[in-house]
Amino acid sequence: xxxxxxxxxxxxxxxxxxxxxxxxxxxxxxxxxxxxxxxxxxxxxxxxxxxxxxxxxxxxxxxxxxxxxxxxxxxxxxxxxxxxxxxxxxxxxxxxxxxxxxxxxxxxxxxxxxxxxxxxxxxxxxxxxxxxxxxxxxxxxxxxxxxxxxxxxxxxxxxxxxxxxxxxxxxxxxxxxxxxxxxxxxxxxxxxxxxxxxxxxxxxxxxxxxxxxxxxxxxxxxxxxxxxxxxxxxxxxxxxxxxxxxx
Amino acid sequence: xxxxxxxxxxxxxxxxxxxxxxxxxxxxxxxxxxxxxxxxxxxxxxxxxxxxxxxxxxxxxxxxxxxxxxxxxxxxxxxxxxxxxxxxxxxxxxxxxxxxxxxxxxxxxxxxxxxxxxxxxxxxxxxxxxxxxxxxxxxxxxxxxxxxxxxxxxxxxxxxxxxxxxxxxxxxxxxxxxxxxxxxxxxxxxxxxxxxxxxxxxxxxxxxxxxxxxxxxxxxxxxxxxxxxxxxxxxxxxxxxxxxxxxxxxxxxxxxxxxxxxxxxxxxxxxxxxxxxxxxxxxxxxxxxxxxxxxxxxxxxxxxxxxxxxxxxxxxxxxxxxxxxxxxxxxxxxxxxxxxxxxxxxxxxxxxxxxx
Numbered sequence: 001x002x003x004x005x006x007x008x009x010x011x012x013x014x015x016x017x018x019x020x021x022x023x024x025x026x027x028x029x030x031x032x033x034x035x036x037x038x039x040x041x042x043x044x045x046x047x048x049x050x051x052x053x054x055x056x057x058x059x060x061x062x063x064x065x066x067x068x069x070x071x072x073x074x075x076x077x078x079x080x081x082x083x084x085x086x087x088x089x090x091x092x093x094x095x096x097x098x099x100x101x102x103x104x105x106x107x108x109x110x111x112x113x114x115x116x117x118x119x120x121x122x123x124x125x126x127x128x129x130x131x132x133x134x135x136x137x138x139x140x141x142x143x144x145x146x147x148x149x150x151x152x153x154x155x156x157x158x159x160x161x162x163x164x165x166x167x168x169x170x171x172x173x174x175x176x177x178x179x180x181x182x183x184x185x186x187x188x189x190x191x192x193x194x195x196x197x198x199x200x201x202x203x204x205x206x207x208x209x210x211x212x213x214x215x216x217x218x219x220x221x222x223x224x225x226x227x228x229x230x231x232x233x234x235x236x237x238x239x240x241x242x243x244x245x246x247x
Numbered sequence: 248x249x250x251x252x253x254x255x256x257x258x259x260x261x262x263x264x265x266x267x268x269x270x271x272x273x274x275x276x277x278x279x280x281x282x283x284x285x286x287x288x289x290x291x292x293x294x295x296x297x298x299x300x301x302x303x304x305x306x307x308x309x310x311x312x313x314x315x316x317x318x319x320x321x322x323x324x325x326x327x328x329x330x331x332x333x334x335x336x337x338x339x340x341x342x343x344x345x346x347x348x349x350x351x352x353x354x355x356x357x358x359x360x361x362x363x364x365x366x367x368x369x370x371x372x373x374x375x376x377x378x379x380x381x382x383x384x385x386x387x388x389x390x391x392x393x394x395x396x397x398x399x400x401x402x403x404x405x406x407x408x409x410x411x412x413x414x415x416x417x418x419x420x421x422x423x424x425x426x427x428x429x430x431x432x433x434x435x436x437x438x439x440x441x442x443x444x445x446x447x448x449x450x451x452x453x454x455x456x457x458x459x460x461x462x463x464x465x466x467x468x469x470x471x472x473x474x475x476x477x478x479x480x481x482x483x484x485x486x487x488x489x490x491x492x493x494x495x496x497x498x499x500x501x502x503x504x505x506x507x508x509x510x511x512x513x514x515x516x517x518x519x520x521x522x523x524x525x526x527x528x529x530x531x532x533x534x535x536x537x538x539x540x541x542x543x544x545x546x547x548x549x550x551x552x553x554x555x556x557x558x559x560x561x562x563x564x565x566x567x568x569x570x571x572x573x574x575x576x577x578x579x580x581x582x583x584x585x586x587x588x589x590x591x592x593x594x595x596x597x598x599x600x601x602x603x
Binding site for chain 1: 270272296298300301302304305306308309310311312313314315316317318320334335338342444445446447448449455456457458459460461
């Protein structure tokens with residue numbers, strides 16, 4: 001009997017730098033599996049964000065670049081426009097994408113850039129130490145909202161997927177999570193679909209993954225999963241938000 | 248092809264195509280929007296890429312991405328826009344990517360004005376963005392020279408894997424002059440497979456390429472900084488370009504001036520010579536690296552009594568001139584900002600006052 005479960009070729013052998021209970025590792029693996037299954041490792045270029053995943057290229061075995069905070073979609077545009085045959089994706093957190101990088105993601109999506117963005121939303125700035133993000137939940141305590149996010153002062157959390165879906169340009173936009181095993185296959189399907197749309201030269205593709213950050217939420221990994229389920233999923237509902245076939 | 252009459256901005260756009268660069272990203276800003284207007288029509292004719300970005304910030308990262316993918320790429324902007332691009336330029340320098348930026352300067356600070364200026368000299372030559380890096384900066388004094396420098400910029404950016412800047416002023420961009428594009432300045436891009444993130448299949452390699460500017464280990468970052476410094480040192484050895492005017496005469500005053508301002512100064516030098524007052528001039532064509540030795544030697548000339556930095560800024564190049572003269576002569580500043588170009592008469596009057 002042969003191997004039934006192996007490490008994707010697109011993943012390297014590394015000790016993880018992510019915290020216990022962090023979902024980046026699962027999402028990295030899903031991206032790697034999809035790249036393997038589509039057979040695109042040799043023509044893929046990844047663009048890493050600023051944030052916890054800034055060093056994500058250490059875990060992958062294909063061409064990778066760093067970017068500045070929030071600028072990955074502009075950078076991916078530059079790569080893809082001069083080399084449309086390459087498969088280009090950005091991988092960004094909520095501080096990176098939804099705050100400082102809002103302009104770049106909106107315009108890349110609106111131009112219909114044939115790139116893929118994996119948006120990891122854990123409702124907090126991770127690497128800088130747990131500050132409030134645009135996606136932080138109402139009353140959620142962070143190091144810069146020590147009394148909880150006051151929506152009277154800073155507004156409601158931004159639903160980035162819905163915001164991008166309101167653009168009139170064709171796109172594939174889905175929101176999934178990886179907090180329970182049942183979600184993981186759905187998340188992978190969405191990621192695969194997103195890359196397939198790019199391969200087909202069809203449209204901009206975007207998958208938001210509702211994620212956990214036990215360290216900065218001040219919770220255990222198990223509590224964090226429950227918190228994401230109870231606090232985040234009702235506000236950030238899962239599913240396909242927009243597809244180019246029925247937009 | 249013979250000479251054609253062209254606006255400086257359009258000539259810069261055409262020169263890039265002639266140099267073999269078919270990728271251009273830009274955001275409109277006066278007084279250089281004609282480059283984008285020209286290339287939005289012209290690039291599709293030659294199978295090139297034109298894309299208008301949503302901001303200068305985004306454009307600088309489009310340039311970064313395209314350069315990282317191994318393609319020749321350039322953009323043009325003007326002072327406030329260059330400030331916005333300076334973030335991306337820092338990353339491009341840190342990542343050691345070749346790219347060409349054109350700054351058609353206007354007055355500042357802030358929105359300033361839209362008329363010609365040389366107000367971004369220090370920004371371009373000393374510190375355009377955060378971190379420890381330099382650009383190779385060429386300063387044209389005519390439409391012809393703007394075209395030639397643009398064509399030369401691409402191989403230089405590749406030679407050093409560093410951003411190169413063409414530092415022109417609004418007059419260079421806006422005026423029309425005859426220009427000839429020299430086919431011998433067209434160059435083949437260098438092999439970039441050693442570092443470009445252009446996909447492993449492109450290179451037929453199983454080794455991935457990684458482009459980064461993050462070095463958390465202080466020793467490693469220090470080594471990286473020293474590697475960058477070695478490039479800037481090499482530029483000082485190999486890339487200094489300048490023009491010497493009337494430097495064989497017994498000049499009493501030495502002018503240092505560049506770009507549009509140097510054209511006015513040259514008229515002044517000719518008129519003063521006719522009056523019997525000999526004036527020498529060094530015109531830096533590269534402002535980083537600065538022709539320090541040439542200026543220093545010229546200032547040490549036997550008959551020289553005074554040195555003047557004449558510029559359309561408030562004594563920015565003056566600092567480089569003082570550094571080059573090393574106290575051997577008094578160094579004076581004359582200039583005007585805000586968009587008014589000093590007249591030959593004003594320059595003559597000032598130089599006469601130094602010669603008295």
